[in-house]
Amino acid sequence: MKSKIINVGGGDVAEIKIGGCEPLVFLGGPCAIESRVHALEMCQRIGEICDRLNIPWVYKSCYDKDSRSAVTSFHGVGIEEGLDILAEIRQSQKVPVVCDFSDANLANQTAQVVDFLQIPAYLCRQTHILTAAGKTGQPIHLKKGQFMSPWNMKNSVRKIEATGNEQILLTDRGTFFGYNMLINDYRNFPIMMETGYPVCFDATHSVQLPTSMGNVSGGQREFIPYLVRAAVGCGINALFMEVHDNPDEALSDANTQLNIRYLENILSQAKATHETRLELAERWGDDNVHVND
């Protein structure tokens, strides 16, 4: 199933196309902006890997972490400092950036800097948030809530479309399987593709064990490579992973972020799998097992 193509970035930074038969796009970076120096260093290191592998990419990091389990957890550097850092990254690295926002009133300010506006999974059906994001005119990275069925994401898509914005990427980040546990249902990809928009797999949040450690989320990052190969084989258009140089010391999502030393290995396999998937689609056409057969 061939999706439409959305455009991210352009102008001062690289223009990235996501969808259709375009190359697999990587969205990645540290979960939170921890400091200017750390953000710049991570961007440079990830950029070097993506350049080496010739993988188009978008830098991801957030200024506000509003869904932390504990009130004492690191909440982020804040919007002013965070957007300054992201602006500097865009300027110096020429890479587009994606960042989420959790308050409809912050949509415009965020969109003035970032190329790609992310809707957090927990907020994926909030009309004020979706409408505010859509009205900025920027492409929207919409994560499927862990509690949402893939077919009901169409309602969220239509809330954005109602603003005239039809630049949407839909991402699966796991589905609640009882309490403190997620499972990956890969039927979500073809079902969300029925909207016509490209789809993405968030590998690092998919291995999260939500708030499994009292007031902190756990995670099983050892499963990331397996889940990535399978998701790319399903025909996703983009891959999302949070990457850190020292996950154990990360200020958020320490149990799920991928150590950067594994990034080249995983991205290499993902790229090869995606290219094989495109070749197979070219040779064999769309998946065509029908309900009546």
Place this chain on the structure above:
Amino acid sequence: MRHGLNWRSGGEMTMSTLTTNRTIRDILLSPTDIPVMSARTLVKEALELMSAKRLGLACVIDDDGKLIGLFTDGDLRRLLLKSQKPISALFADDIITHARTEFTSVDRNMDIEEALKLLQDREIFDLPVLDENGRLEGVIHLHPALKELLEK
């Protein structure tokens, strides 16, 4: 001419007697009286509209008012037997996904007799009525048509 459809009350009356010089515009249900919807109407919304309008026929039109699909009670029955999706997923589908896009239609100048024969031959209850550009003008439905005929 007899079509096998007779009405007896104080004397035999054939279809020809009932329909003399009348066209289907006399029995046309207008678009405001029938379930008319866009392609992206959810199945659940379509069923609600069909129930509200008390007609087992959903008419799917495009932005220009052209009829692009039909979905009937029978289609729903067959869909329920065929689909293995959860009902919540089926409800969230766009109606056009399940609508038939090839259908018989008539124009408003057709004789009632001819139209009723068409309904009878095809064993269907409804026929969409389109203008020369394919836009939906209404529907003829067997029961209101009979009611109209019998009351006059």
